[in-house]
Amino acid sequence: MSQEIQKEEEKENQSPIVSKVYENVIIFKNLQINMDETLKKYQEQQIGPDIYKYNVISLPDNDKIQNDSKLKIFCEERDFNGILQNKDKQVQLNRFSMKSPKPELNLIKKLLLSMHVGEESWFKICNFSNQNEDSNENDKQTTVFRYFKIKIVEQQIIEKPLDLTALENRFLQFEKFRKDGNTLFNNSQFENAIKKYKKGINFMEAWPKIYDQDIQVQQKKKYYYYLFCSNMAQSYILLKEYEKAIMILEDIIPQCRGNEFEIKSYYRIIVCYMKTREFDKAERYLREVKHVCQLDVDQSQLFNWLEKECKPLKKVKI
Template identity: 35%
Template structure:
């Protein structure tokens, strides 16, 4: 065979065609993977393939521009090479309202999803460009992302606290959140949450003081929040701070159902601070309360501790 036979037009075309076929085969590896799923064309360069459809009909569980989401994301190229093997092992969080740069197509992909959904996305062309790298030409580039939305949460709208009614709602929220943290053993968190409520009352707008029940609401919540904070401080063994916040309110506790508890907490603090005489003085005061007989035994134990402490 002579040299011209090797490079005939026919052989040339066959050779080129083989190259094209091989290229199509390489490009079709990811296409074979996604072809078995339902296809949705979101944009010209963004195609969605639904792997697991979400069963959640709650509108708040659909991703929007303000959502905070927990996701897993697998990134592959056209040859089905995994590009982010370490990241995919972990769930990570994204806030769609943040300034974190995201591939335009990736952001659009997320906005088409709901909690519990899993889908492949084929992103190509300009949608692969990042805002901080717009000079990089990616028109012929294609990537595939397998995105699993594990959780969607929406930021709560800030409560308008310019009226007494809404301030009451906010105070109740501070108390309930503190109680929940306390029940879970997070005494530092609980003490901090109660303190936020106390500060909220201390910064009460003067123009609202004339509103009906405003003063009563302030007093009721202030005493409860101080009492609860004292209990958290007692758990944290911060006896000085506990004494500091309790003593000023003791005279304001008449007719309060938690009066006995506050006396018990304050007396316990004083014993730990070795202020035994002051503790005994408070024991003598609480003995005058009509409910004292129901709690006589526990206060008797505190009284014994005081007497033993004084004898040392």
């Protein structure tokens, strides 16, 4: 061992207070805390017969911890005298599954279920037990106190699969494909977003025939089809894969007359044909959108601008 390292270790052992920082959480390895004084700072809340909670950081609007979630937590344990327990395991970032069958974790699970993501709390636990098994009934019971300071850093919720025999759950599944795809899209993960939208379309193709006779169900189902196709087309455009976007848009434009996807699809296919320098086709769709669709002032100005952009480009020899 080098002399420098030895000096550092001697200095640490001699120091009455040694601290270590883990992501803004400070733990004092050799510091004894007065637990009564510490807990007086916070409002007491009883969450069990022998369990009391003291909120250090309270975020009641955040997600509540769920039974089937996975967590990242900091956990600090001290005894009645404020001495740190299990020093080697303290204040490490632990991954914790609420489904863990370990008996020693049952108590911690109860504490976690009273918390929200981002919260930090002290817990005072009073466990009553006899001093020894041979003691008489007249022997006094001793109170053993345990203190835990827990911070919830992150929660991952394990989603249960939907019962797809119920019609409402099938539409909830559509919503899930939409939200997951849009999240990926907003994070510029366009290829993965396309995969999610395609899953939505594939899920639609495996539709039970029993629901096909309901007109409202058919309309709602078509809405999601146009939505997935429209979002896929825009994803391909941003990937500069214009031919793939054109294939989708040419297919859905005749189907979505009068709905919210019609004008949007015309705009996108015109842009795609301008990008691929197929100006005759771009002009054809420009004429069509003006003839078929009821455009408001802003939309008319947008397509007039596209037409002005298209005409000079058409004259350029390649």
